[in-house]
Amino acid sequence: MPSGLVALLDDIAGITKLAAASLDDVGAAAGKAGSKAIGVVVDDTAVTPRYVVGLAPERELPIIWKIALGSLRNKLLILLPAALLLSAFAPWAITPLLMLGGAFLCFEGAEKLLEAFGEHAEVTETQEVQDPAAIEKEKISGAIRTDLILSAEIMAIALADVATSPIYTQGVVLAIVGIGITIGVYGVVALIVKMDDIGLHMAQRKSAATRGIGRGLVKAMPKLMTFLSIVGTAAMLWVGGGILIHGLEVLGFGAPAHAVHHASEVVSHATGPIGGVFGWLTGAIASGLLGLAVGAVIALTLHRIRPH
Structure with missing residues (x-):
């Protein structure tokens, strides 16, 4: 009897170790898959605050909350089951679909550059006064639709990284990536949209240092949004180009x-102790340039077919 109990405890210990190892593997896979989606994440973070511009400050956080819930529904109820079905029944389609998503990222990045440096006429809104609730609903719907596209790319990148894992591992990793991201x-979006309010509040405090920080936060907001837009564009071109190269x-x-690998190695060896950084940067720039070229061709072609 004691020997049977010892054997049972030994089996439980073995199962516990196996479960712990599986959790470690899932956590590592989720972190790796999530890190590969950084370009889309940065762009998502840069895009979303625009949906609360012009609305009452007290409605900003409730709107962000509703968009976040919509994003979770996109990832967990629509994209995750679709990804698992794809992995189970058509794994050969993962790479082509991922490349289509990469091409879309390249197009989005190139389109933003064309808008920034091109000669597009400014669009002015002459929208009639509407019910605030209707405007809010429209903005939330638009944000969730945009999120669906970006979330699909995030989940596709994550799926490609765990495509050879068991189906339950894929499901757990995709869920962790979706929820975590x-x-x-x-x-971060909630913090960004409230930064100016935080700054205004601090600017009214008695302490001169606090007032200075508050004024600095208010002044920094436009620059932060510009910086996020630039980083998001660069990240989309880099990630999109990298997806196409890998595909x-x-x-x-x-x-x-x-x-690209050869160029990265040459630069890495030539730059000594910091060669790893410059090698990575070389690969990122090469991927970004390819992404820009592909995206520009797509954007210019679409403009010719469907002129503004």
Whole structure:
């Protein structure tokens, strides 16, 4: 009897160790998959605050909360089941779909650059006065639709990184990535949209130092939004180009990937102790340039087909 109990405890210990190892593997896979989606995450963070511009300050956080809930529904109820079905029944389609998403990122990045440096006529809004509730509902719907596109790319990137794992691991990793990124993105968004209010509150305090910090926060808001937009655009081109390069390699066209890898190695060896940083930067720039070229071709073609 005691020997049976010892054997049972030994089995439980073995199962516990196996479960712990599985959790470690899932956590590592989720972190790796999430980090690869950084370009989309930055753009998502940069885009969302625009949906509360012009609305009453007291409605900003409730609107962000509703958009965050919509984002979770997008990821967990729509995209996660679709991704698992795709992985189970059509795994061959993951790379082509991921490349389509990468091309979309390249297009979005190039489109933003064309709008910034091109000669597009300014669009002025002449919208009639509407019910505030209707305007709020429209903005939330628009934000959730945009989030669906960006979330699909995030989940596709995560799925591609765990495509060879068991289906339950894929499901857990995608859920962790979806929930974690949603909390991170919309937590930062909430902080960004309230930064000017925090700054105004601090600017009214008695302490001169606190007032100075408050005024600095208010002045920094436009610059922060510009910086996020620039970083988001660069990240989309870099990530989109990298997805296309990797996808081509998977499909048997490895020349671009080999060229980028060789250039990164040459720069890394030439720059000594900080060679790792410059090697990575070389690869990112090369991916970004390819992404810009692909995105510009798509954008200019669409403009020619559907002129503004």
